[in-house]
Amino acid sequence: MQLKNWICLAIILMLLASCNLPSAQEAPQAATPEPPGVDVVATSVELTTAAKLTELAANSASAATQAPPSPPTETPEPTPSFTPSPTPCTPLVTANTVANVRSGPGTVYDVVGSLAQGQSATVAGRNDANTWWYIEYSGATGGHAWISGTVVTAACLPASVQVVAAPPTPQPTATEKVSLPPPVAGVPDLVAYAWQWAPDPGKKDQNLSIMVAVTNNGTAPAGRFTVSWLSNQTIPGCSWTVNSLAVGERRDLECTFVYSSAQYPAASNTFDIAFIVDPDNRVAESNEGNNKKEAQWRVDR
Numbered sequence: 001m002q003l004k005n006w007i008c009l010a011i012i013l014m015l016l017a018s019c020n021l022p023s024a025q026e027a028p029q030a031a032t033p034e035p036p037g038v039d040v041v042a043t044s045v046e047l048t049t050a051a052k053l054t055e056l057a058a059n060s061a062s063a064a065t066q067a068p069p070s071p072p073t074e075t076p077e078p079t080p081s082f083t084p085s086p087t088p089c090t091p092l093v094t095a096n097t098v099a100n101v102r103s104g105p106g107t108v109y110d111v112v113g114s115l116a117q118g119q120s121a122t123v124a125g126r127n128d129a130n131t132w133w134y135i136e137y138s139g140a141t142g143g144h145a146w147i148s149g150t151v152v153t154a155a156c157l158p159a160s161v162q163v164v165a166a167p168p169t170p171q172p173t174a175t176e177k178v179s180l181p182p183p184v185a186g187v188p189d190l191v192a193y194a195w196q197w198a199p200d201p202g203k204k205d206q207n208l209s210i211m212v213a214v215t216n217n218g219t220a221p222a223g224r225f226t227v228s229w230l231s232n233q234t235i236p237g238c239s240w241t242v243n244s245l246a247v248g249e250r251r252d253l254e255c256t257f258v259y260s261s262a263q264y265p266a267a268s269n270t271f272d273i274a275f276i277v278d279p280d281n282r283v284a285e286s287n288e289g290n291n292k293k294e295a296q297w298r299v300d301r
Helices: 002-019 040-065
Strands: 092-095 099-102 111-115 120-126 132-136 144-148 152-155 190-198 206-216 225-232 235-242 250-259 270-277 292-298
Touching: 111 144, 190 270, 190 292, 206 225, 206 235, 225 250, 235 250
Parallel strands: none
Antiparallel strands: 092 120, 092 152, 099 111, 099 144, 120 132, 132 144, 190 206, 206 250, 225 235, 225 270, 270 292
16 A cells, blocks of 8 residues: 555656656756655645744844833923912001001091000001001091001001002090180299209318309290399308300309408308399399298308
8 A cells, every 4th residue: 555655656756747848958857755654744834834933932032132212201291380360368557556546547536456566456547648448447436447557567568559548537525624724924934943052161262163053944034133142241252144044954153262360250161252233123034932041150260
């Protein structure tokens, strides 16, 4: 049976060879006989499969040796910019000290309350001169009142503040009494204010420094007058002339008195001294009883 197969295969090969005989120019090629016992079809399939496997292995090896592709670089999306809108705030005034709150923009209006130092109030408007603030104030009629801009600090004000018309100026009633200052008398009052001396007159023939002070406590200036210091009863010691003295003015006067034992009798050691303002009464005064000071000296011999 094996022999028959080989004979059939040989006939087929001969027929195929006859169909593909070379031309005269080509040299005949000897057919390579298949070894006995070989399945030609199976062998061809195996060779083809092996070639395909070899090609696949080569392609896999080539792919393995190639560097893996780099992942695509992602471009970060730009962060959108955000500009915060300004936070709205409430217009306020804060008292710098204890401040009166009034019914209108001026001191002629009644006081309806006050703000403590550091206390704030909401601004609702201003006066036309921009010197007073119209604020929310629960203690006033209508819940609004006025406060002076000189006693508060404003904050968070808008670019334009509403102008609020001032209420009518209050008029005094018929029963109100207007206090007037007392009438001006217009009369001076000269005063022997103070005096002193140094050193004490205890030794003979020494110089003494005499100082006196005169004031005008009246309501009108004083004209020309004199001032005297008496060293022993009516004996003059020093004298000054003052041309004028304004209301409330003080004038300090000074002289040097030479103390001499010849001026004092030997029968006594005690002598009267005096300080007199306007001794000849040239100036008409509201009080004539404060023009003189008196004292005693004791002189040791």
